[in-house]
Amino acid sequence: EVVLTQSPGPLSLSPGERATLSCRASQSVSSSYLAWYQQKAGQAPRLLIYGASNRATGTPDRFSGSGSGTDFTLTISRLEPEDFAVYYCQQYGNSLLTFGGGTKVEIK
Amino acid sequence: QVQLVQSGAEVKKPGASVKVSCKASGYTFTSYYMHWVRQAPGQGLEWMGIINPNGGSTTYTQKFQGRVTMTRDTSTSTVYMDLSSLRSEDTAVYYCAAGGSTRLDHWGQGTLVTVSS
Numbered sequence: 001e002v003v004l005t006q007s008p009g010p011l012s013l014s015p016g017e018r019a020t021l022s023c024r025a026s027q028s029v030s031s032s033y034l035a036w037y038q039q040k041a042g043q044a045p046r047l048l049i050y051g052a053s054n055r056a057t058g059t060p061d062r063f064s065g066s067g068s069g070t071d072f073t074l075t076i077s078r079l080e081p082e083d084f085a086v087y088y089c090q091q092y093g094n095s096l097l098t099f100g101g102g103t104k105v106e107i108k
Numbered sequence: 109q110v111q112l113v114q115s116g117a118e119v120k121k122p123g124a125s126v127k128v129s130c131k132a133s134g135y136t137f138t139s140y141y142m143h144w145v146r147q148a149p150g151q152g153l154e155w156m157g158i159i160n161p162n163g164g165s166t167t168y169t170q171k172f173q174g175r176v177t178m179t180r181d182t183s184t185s186t187v188y189m190d191l192s193s194l195r196s197e198d199t200a201v202y203y204c205a206a207g208g209s210t211r212l213d214h215w216g217q218g219t220l221v222t223v224s225s
Contacts, residue, residue, distance in 0.1 A: 033211075035212075039153075044203055044218055045145075045153065045203075045212075046215070047211065047212060090155075090212070092211065095209075096167070096169060097210070099152060099153040102153070
């Protein structure tokens with residue numbers, strides 16, 4: 001099973017700042033199979049990024065994903081008030097999916 | 109638009125079973141796989157398994173093998189997740205999510221299952 005480790009935890013930033021979230025895999029992951037989700041308090045998660053760098057429908061362009069192999073990054077260029085939430089990475093491999101432990105982006 | 113509507117909250121005793129439903133609308137039911145994910149209070153997301161509505165084949169994580177059964181009813185566009193031998197650690201919000209086999213595009217609202225004596 002591929003283990004995904006997310007860092008940092010938590011991330012305290014102010015609106016307008018840049019957020020950089022990391023997701024590290026215990027073994028190489030195909031970029032095609034790496035996704036990011038946003039979860040706000042009391043809500044279901046929402047798909048943000050798939051294929052490591054493709055924005056899902058409705059994802060603002062301030063969100064971008066990058067990376068390959070074992071290291072992936074989600075970047076929020078300028079934090080808006082609605083972006084303060086928990087972010088999860090997820091991978092698919094050998095017919096199984098796993099999630100990272102999540103990174104909380106909180107208001108400083 | 110894609111909508112996934114899940115059944116209501118459940119309270120169960122240890123050792124019992126629970127069956128959560130997820131009714132899909134807004135798309136062709138067999139076009140998306142359906143995943144089940146759970147989230148214990150204050151914890152992260154845990155993938156449980158997947159069902160292909162087209163044919164009904166399933167894959168479960170090893171952790172839930174033997175305790176979980178995922179089924180579908182194509183006549184009502186509904187998928188079901190049955191979890192048996194419940195214990196307190198199974199207290200969580202259970203989500204269905206539709207998507208490809210590799211990612212989860214659309215999520216239900218979640219169903220809280222509480223296991224308590």
